[in-house]
Amino acid sequence: MPRGGAYASLGAAMREFGLTARALRYYEEVGLIEADRDRLNCRRYDERAMERLRLIAQFRRAGLDVRDIRLILERREQAGGETYVDCAVGRLEERLAVIEAERRQIEEALALLGDRRTERAPAEAPPRTAAAILRQSRPGRQAAR
Structure with missing residues (x-):
């Protein structure tokens, strides 16, 4: 996390929180975070944005x-x-x-x-085809041939 006026790049934020670039851009688009831009117009995140991203990532993993x-x-x-x-x-x-x-x-x-x-039986593998599943679910019936 950036300290004392430092900034994190998009890639650094992705790695730190396990988020995709698309997710980061979306969070910015909907106003959950703000990203500054460097002279090459690349996103960079300050401490506040990184803290918000930490919370966002955790709450998203929790299903919110x-x-x-x-x-x-x-x-x-x-x-x-x-x-x-x-x-x-x-x-x-x-x-x-x-x-x-x-x-x-x-x-x-x-x-x-x-x-x-x-x-x-525990060692018996479950059926793999739809026909096998149907035969197993109706043991008294034979499949039409």
């Missing part, structure tokens, strides 16, 4: 959308401290609730398949 990230960053700029933290925690808890609901749905689907999963 750009709208939520914008709200969190605005709260951070306006009030700082507790308001910003409360906002971030609230959004992350909402995301976690969605993930937990999705997990329950997946567990229910697996439970429905539970008997089928245990009937198969």
Whole structure:
């Protein structure tokens, strides 16, 4: 991260946060970050932009959308401290609730398949073709030839 008036290049920001150039340009386009330009018109990011990118990258990995990230960053700029933290925690808890609901749905689907999963010998490979899957799901029927 740049220190004391230094700037990071687009490539350095990409490497540091695991983001693509396209993502960085998009975040700039929608106003989440600001990039200065050097004399060759290449983007360069100051400490503030790099800190915002660190937060953006982490919140994106946590599954928050750009709208939520914008709200969190605005709260951070306006009030700082507790308001910003409360906002971030609230959004992350909402995301976690969605993930937990999705997990329950997946567990229910697996439970429905539970008997089928245990009937198969562990070393037996799952069928690879649609026809094999259909034959396996209807053991009493022979495929028409």
